[in-house]
Amino acid sequence: MTANSRIYLDHSATTPLDPKALRKMQPYFTEKFGNPASIHTYGQEALKAVDEAREAVAEFLDATNSEIFFTSGATEANNMVLRGTMEKRIEEGNHFITSKIEHPSILETARSLEKDGFMASYLPVDKEGRVSKESVQKAITKKTVLVSIMYANNEVGAIQPIKEIGKLIRKENKKRLKEGLPEIYFHVDAVQGINFLDCSVKRLRCHLLSLSGHKFYGPKGIGVLYKQEGVALKAQATGGHQERNVRAGTSNVPGIIGLAEALKIANKNREKSSAKVFELKKYLIQKIKDQIPNIKVNSPESDNKGLPNIANISFPGAEGESILLKLDFAGIAVSTGSACSSTSLEPSHVLLAQRLTFKEAHSSVRFSLGKHNTKKEINYLMKHLPKIIEDLRKMSPIK
Numbered sequence: 001m002t003a004n005s006r007i008y009l010d011h012s013a014t015t016p017l018d019p020k021a022l023r024k025m026q027p028y029f030t031e032k033f034g035n036p037a038s039i040h041t042y043g044q045e046a047l048k049a050v051d052e053a054r055e056a057v058a059e060f061l062d063a064t065n066s067e068i069f070f071t072s073g074a075t076e077a078n079n080m081v082l083r084g085t086m087e088k089r090i091e092e093g094n095h096f097i098t099s100k101i102e103h104p105s106i107l108e109t110a111r112s113l114e115k116d117g118f119m120a121s122y123l124p125v126d127k128e129g130r131v132s133k134e135s136v137q138k139a140i141t142k143k144t145v146l147v148s149i150m151y152a153n154n155e156v157g158a159i160q161p162i163k164e165i166g167k168l169i170r171k172e173n174k175k176r177l178k179e180g181l182p183e184i185y186f187h188v189d190a191v192q193g194i195n196f197l198d199c200s201v202k203r204l205r206c207h208l209l210s211l212s213g214h215k216f217y218g219p220k221g222i223g224v225l226y227k228q229e230g231v232a233l234k235a236q237a238t239g240g241h242q243e244r245n246v247r248a249g250t251s252n253v254p255g256i257i258g259l260a261e262a263l264k265i266a267n268k269n270r271e272k273s274s275a276k277v278f279e280l281k282k283y284l285i286q287k288i289k290d291q292i293p294n295i296k297v298n299s300p301e302s303d304n305k306g307l308p309n310i311a312n313i314s315f316p317g318a319e320g321e322s323i324l325l326k327l328d329f330a331g332i333a334v335s336t337g338s339a340c341s342s343t344s345l346e347p348s349h350v351l352l353a354q355r356l357t358f359k360e361a362h363s364s365v366r367f368s369l370g371k372h373n374t375k376k377e378i379n380y381l382m383k384h385l386p387k388i389i390e391d392l393r394k395m396s397p398i399k
């Protein structure tokens with residue numbers, strides 16, 4: 001590793017665009033620039049490409065084309081789900097369930113819905129950052145119309161028992177139908193799971209699912225909302241008739257093409273790249289355990305409970321932001337939490353929900369690996385990290 005090259009260990013924040021996806025996108029910025037809503041040949045050429053991309057996404061999710069809606073990203077898809085379904089179904093029920101460790105695009109929307117008079121339950125997590133199916137069952141009331149739980153957490157990588165929760169909600173809905181109670185929709189924010197986990201909406205038994213292009217080597221500014229046929233949702237962006245009146249606005253054609261191509265690549269390489277990053281994650285954690293005293297691993301270490309690529313680790317006595325800056329100076333990019341909160345000094349809501357102390361939460365760093373990372377890069381990281389932690393601990397007034 002040369003002193004000038006940089007190492008990227010922040011793939012949960014975003015991933016580089018796959019060159020193959022970029023090549024597919026390029027003509028749709030230039031000669032094939034048509035608007036898919038136009039009737040003429042330029043428009044129809046773009047529409048055909050969007051339709052093919054929609055089909056690829058539908059196939060990946062085990063859904064039908066008419067259940068796929070393109071959005072500007074997962075933040076928009078998550079807003080559409082929470083606001084859109086709760087506002088649409090206000091007469092049926094005003095209660096929804098989510099967890100304490102969701103992404104801010106869910107949690108902030110939930111809080112804003114509460115201000116509008118809706119009722120929310122925020123489920124706790126265990127020490128590994130996992131929600132239990134039993135807590136979902138307990139929180140359900142006669143007024144519940146939506147449960148929204150993420151597939152895998154973006155800060156610690158904890159995989160949630162989505163299939164079990166999906167099964168439970170399906171069983172509950174059968175009972176509710178007989179009792180004349182409103183159906184409960186199940187939404188999954190699958191953003192962090194796409195590269196590694198089974199995303200068949202049939203097997204997950206979800207009604208709604210969100211994903212985001214830039215987390216799986218696709219472009220930024222494009223996402224998908226899967227909405228099962230018949231699921232009622234009030235459009236949040238109104239205007240033209242794009243996306244069958246569910247999401248108005250001119251389609252981001254190059255983004256859609258790039259997202260579909262990246263999804264195909266992710267699907268093809270899933271097993272190989274999962275196994276590779278998991279080996280690297282285990283190697284990294286072991287090196288840190290061997291070379292740095294008094295650390296705490298906040299991510300589940302087994303691959304059935306945690307994503308294979310995220311290692312969130314606390315280094316008590318050293319401040320997370322300082323570690324990040326010193327590593328950046330050495331050419332290594334990591335994060336101290338979700339990308340969206342990286343400018344805030346509040347301790348992570350996820351780590352606090354896992355019952356870490358403020359001191360532990362403030363000293364945490366997220367290493368999130370990608371398919372191009374190598375052992376050599378981890379060795380380079382480990383040339384710097386022990387010394388950085390030792391120096392920061394010496395300087396720290398909090399012992």
Ligand SMILES: Cc1ncc(COP(=O)(O)O)c(C=O)c1O
Nearest residue numbers: 073074075103154189191192212
């Ligand atoms: C779990 C999760 N949900 C939603 C989002 C938001 O996605 P987007 O960047 O497409 O708005 C992110 C991005 O960090 C995420 O990690």
